[in-house]
Amino acid sequence: MREFFHRKIERTAIGFVLAIIAAASVGGIVEIAPLFTIQETVEHAPNMRLYTPLELAGRNIYVREGCYACHSQMVRTLRDEVERYGQYSLAVESKYDHPMLWGSKRTGPDLARIGGKYSDYWHVAHLHNPREVTPESNMPAYRFLSRTPLETATLQSDLNAMRSIGVPYTQEMIDHAVKDAEAQATPDSENAANLLKRYGEKTQVSAFDGVTTQLTEMDALVAYLQVLGRLVELPAKQAASQPSERAP
Amino acid sequence: MIAQLTLNERTSALGLLILVALTGALMAVIGGDDPFAAHGVIIILFCAVIAAFVISGFDAPEPRIDRQDSYYDDPTKVGIGLSMAWAVFGMFMGVWVAAQLAWPDLAFDGAWSSFGRIRPTHTTGVIFGFGGNALIATSFHVVQRTSRVRLAGQISPWFVLLGYNLFCLLAVTGYFMGVTQSKEYAEPEWYADLWLVVVWVTYFVVFLRTLARRREPHIYVANWYFMAFIVVVAILHIVNNLAVPISFTQSKSYTIWPGVQDAMVQWWYGHNAVAFFLTAGFLGMLYYYLPKRAERPIFSYRLSILSFWGITFFYMWAGSHHLHYTALPHWVQNLGMTFSVMLLVPSWASAGNALLTLNGAWDKVRDDATLRFMMAAVVFYGLSTFEGSFMAIRPVNSLSHYTDWTVGHVHAGALGWVALITFGSLYTLVPALWKRPQMYSPALVEAHFWLAIAGTLIYVFAMWNSGIIQGLMWRTYTEEGSLAYSFVDTLVAMYPYYIARTVGGALFLLGAIIGSYNIWMTAKRPFMPAATDDVPQALSPAHARVPAE
Numbered sequence: 001m002r003e004f005f006h007r008k009i010e011r012t013a014i015g016f017v018l019a020i021i022a023a024a025s026v027g028g029i030v031e032i033a034p035l036f037t038i039q040e041t042v043e044h045a046p047n048m049r050l051y052t053p054l055e056l057a058g059r060n061i062y063v064r065e066g067c068y069a070c071h072s073q074m075v076r077t078l079r080d081e082v083e084r085y086g087q088y089s090l091a092v093e094s095k096y097d098h099p100m101l102w103g104s105k106r107t108g109p110d111l112a113r114i115g116g117k118y119s120d121y122w123h124v125a126h127l128h129n130p131r132e133v134t135p136e137s138n139m140p141a142y143r144f145l146s147r148t149p150l151e152t153a154t155l156q157s158d159l160n161a162m163r164s165i166g167v168p169y170t171q172e173m174i175d176h177a178v179k180d181a182e183a184q185a186t187p188d189s190e191n192a193a194n195l196l197k198r199y200g201e202k203t204q205v206s207a208f209d210g211v212t213t214q215l216t217e218m219d220a221l222v223a224y225l226q227v228l229g230r231l232v233e234l235p236a237k238q239a240a241s242q243p244s245e246r247a248p
Numbered sequence: 249m250i251a252q253l254t255l256n257e258r259t260s261a262l263g264l265l266i267l268v269a270l271t272g273a274l275m276a277v278i279g280g281d282d283p284f285a286a287h288g289v290i291i292i293l294f295c296a297v298i299a300a301f302v303i304s305g306f307d308a309p310e311p312r313i314d315r316q317d318s319y320y321d322d323p324t325k326v327g328i329g330l331s332m333a334w335a336v337f338g339m340f341m342g343v344w345v346a347a348q349l350a351w352p353d354l355a356f357d358g359a360w361s362s363f364g365r366i367r368p369t370h371t372t373g374v375i376f377g378f379g380g381n382a383l384i385a386t387s388f389h390v391v392q393r394t395s396r397v398r399l400a401g402q403i404s405p406w407f408v409l410l411g412y413n414l415f416c417l418l419a420v421t422g423y424f425m426g427v428t429q430s431k432e433y434a435e436p437e438w439y440a441d442l443w444l445v446v447v448w449v450t451y452f453v454v455f456l457r458t459l460a461r462r463r464e465p466h467i468y469v470a471n472w473y474f475m476a477f478i479v480v481v482a483i484l485h486i487v488n489n490l491a492v493p494i495s496f497t498q499s500k501s502y503t504i505w506p507g508v509q510d511a512m513v514q515w516w517y518g519h520n521a522v523a524f525f526l527t528a529g530f531l532g533m534l535y536y537y538l539p540k541r542a543e544r545p546i547f548s549y550r551l552s553i554l555s556f557w558g559i560t561f562f563y564m565w566a567g568s569h570h571l572h573y574t575a576l577p578h579w580v581q582n583l584g585m586t587f588s589v590m591l592l593v594p595s596w597a598s599a600g601n602a603l604l605t606l607n608g609a610w611d612k613v614r615d616d617a618t619l620r621f622m623m624a625a626v627v628f629y630g631l632s633t634f635e636g637s638f639m640a641i642r643p644v645n646s647l648s649h650y651t652d653w654t655v656g657h658v659h660a661g662a663l664g665w666v667a668l669i670t671f672g673s674l675y676t677l678v679p680a681l682w683k684r685p686q687m688y689s690p691a692l693v694e695a696h697f698w699l700a701i702a703g704t705l706i707y708v709f710a711m712w713n714s715g716i717i718q719g720l721m722w723r724t725y726t727e728e729g730s731l732a733y734s735f736v737d738t739l740v741a742m743y744p745y746y747i748a749r750t751v752g753g754a755l756f757l758l759g760a761i762i763g764s765y766n767i768w769m770t771a772k773r774p775f776m777p778a779a780t781d782d783v784p785q786a787l788s789p790a791h792a793r794v795p796a797e
Binding site for chain 2: 011013016017023024038042063064072078081083084091093094096097098100101102104105109136137139140141142144154158161162164166167
């Protein structure tokens with residue numbers, strides 16, 4: 001019976017194509033569509049803040065250099081990972097991530113909670129020459145980041161594009177994108193206060209690469225690394241309880 | 249090559265090239281100092297090189313009126329050459345990028361040459377450059393023979409092949425300049441993605457029109473797989489690459505998918521690129537060239553049906569096994585695991601069907617390195633699909649994920665299955681295509697076989713060891729209940745294996761270089777009379793070659 005049916009469909013090219021599309025569509029539809037409709041998929045976090053323009057620029061450098069090929073940003077619900085890296089990652093933490101950078105390989109350690117663990121100075125020294133900080137490291141050196149001025153001309157279009165896909169940047173944020181980026185790397189400036197007003201008091205303003213006269217790609221990347229894991233204030237009770245599965 | 253086209257077709261080919269080059273010129277002008285402009289220049293150069301070829305043959309005599317009665321193999325021939333060129337490039341980049349893990353200074357302090365930028369040049373070079381060109385070339389060959397009809401269109405097959413290579417070129421040059429979406433195996437930016445959609449739709453139309461004209465009542469199994477490959481890759485590519493560019497004069501874009509949904513879409517794409525690009529397409533090759541070379545019919549028609557629909561249906565559910573223990577909801581992880589395990593049934597049905605086809609031809613497997621390539625490919629296919637189902641089980645995945653075990657698994661499939669079946673198919677196809685009794689040097693085919701096997705085994709064993717060791721070290725506790733090893737401790741343990749994998753990869757690269765030389769020499773040798781009547785049915789109905797079924 002089945003063979004008879006198959007003998008028939010393999011006589012028509014169009015019919016065969018339609019059968020392929022039908023068979024292949026089910027899995028994706030069943031697994032992807034509900035992720036947008038089931039409310040619990042992404043936790044509720046009213047106090048979550050947005051990436052500042054400088055952090056977003058840093059994130060784009062992280063993408064450009066392919067850092068995700070060796071560093072994950074996803075702490076799994078396993079005891080050893082929670083003890084090594086910190087609380088396991090929640091979906092809401094990457095709510096504003098286009099694209100997500102969860103990664104698939106850890107040639108280096110996970111970075112989901114790297115923000116605030118090391119000083120800016122450590123990051124700059126490490127990116128300059130990882131082997132000076134960790135002699136056994138096999139990470140590439142990123143000296144050129146300090147030499148390269150940050151391209152700020154596109155920041156407004158960056159924020160604008162993000163807003164068009166649902167990230168709630170306000171018009172005010174978009175208008176001040178360039179100033180905000182400069183302000184974040186210039187402590188005690190007048191604009192820095194405005195930046196904090198727009199993105200929250202906890203936004204880190206710092207001379208990231210140690211030089212305030214020029215905004216470099218190093219400033220942006222370090223600003224991004226320092227905000228990883230700190231966009232959301234995780235409720236204390238979640239951090240205390242440990243429903244993490246033990247590794248077998 | 250050009251002599252196969254009429255004067256009108258030569259003119260329209262030039263017109264098309266000028267159109268594409270003008271688009272490139274526009275990009276170069278509006279792109280300013282963005283890599284977008286550099287890509288515009290690359291497009292112009294690419295069109296100029298092809299236009300030079302067309303013009304050099306422009307005054308050649310026009311083709312015979314009865315060209316419809318012969319197969320159209322020029323695009324396949326060029327496709328084979330491009331495929332091998334990409335193989336050497338992609339594998340060289342692979343060896344280099346592997347060496348950087350052991351000796352990080354091999355990046356020479358450049359931005360373009362750092363690990364993160366050249367790693368995708370390796371993956372794109374081998375998957376899309378080598379694999380994709382081989383698939384286009386062989387699918388054009390197979391669909392004509394199994395349908396007993398000439399390929400539909402004169403320029404469109406060229407457009408598919410060369411347009412696809414332009415996509416690969418934009419992708420790889422983009423990575424060097426830092427143009428990437430960061431989506432693994434879908435790194436090229438929006439304009440390259442749009443271009444690929446145009447090329448791919450043309451590919452679909454060429455393939456479907458050829459099938460529609462077939463002089464065989466049934467569509468042969470190999471074509472089911474090629475069709476699934478073309479159709480589903482189109483769906484995957486379009487959905488995963490939906491993005492908003494920051495402007496139409498710049499390369500940067502943002503994917504429309506946020507966070508957790510992006511992760512699911514990305515691995516739905518990523519895993520099914522494995523399924524429909526690296527499995528279905530190459531199974532299409534297997535179903536034609538293996539029975540052809542072994543001169544045995546496919547063992548079971550029913551098994552073919554079972555495995556085809558099993559693969560088409562089950563694979564699409566399996567992607568979420570890349571996201572075990574992550575922030576992706578549990579129910580999706582469990583579905584992914586379940587279907588990954590079930591996937592073993594159609595996978596082993598395919599492998600078993602292929603091995604049983606060899607029953608009665610095992611003496612040929614022993615004597616003929618070409619057939620042995622395909623046999624070994626099937627064995628690696630069986631092993632790596634088993635390993636894949638195993639690694640998709642949650643507790644196993646908790647150990648293997650994020651480690652080199654995954655890398656080893658991928659290469660067991662990529663080197664052991666995809667590359668070996670491709671080499672076996674090309675060594676079958678090349679002599680037939682250029683009408684030679686055999687390859688230029690059977691001894692070099694033999695040497696290539698053993699280099700490929702040795703390289704694959706060294707690579708895979710190194711990665712099994714490093715992956716399992718690192719996974720275990722990450723979760724080792726001291727008696728006091730604290731973590732026993734720092735991350736750096738586990739990295740130090742990896743170095744010997746990183747060196748071993750570089751050696752394995754270098755052996756595999758050497759084999760590919762030897763293979764390229766052998767194919768080149770076979771094609772270049774002076775013409776010898778054909779051994780078979782390699783023409784469509786209409787010309788010689790009595791002797792037409794009927795594919796094994």
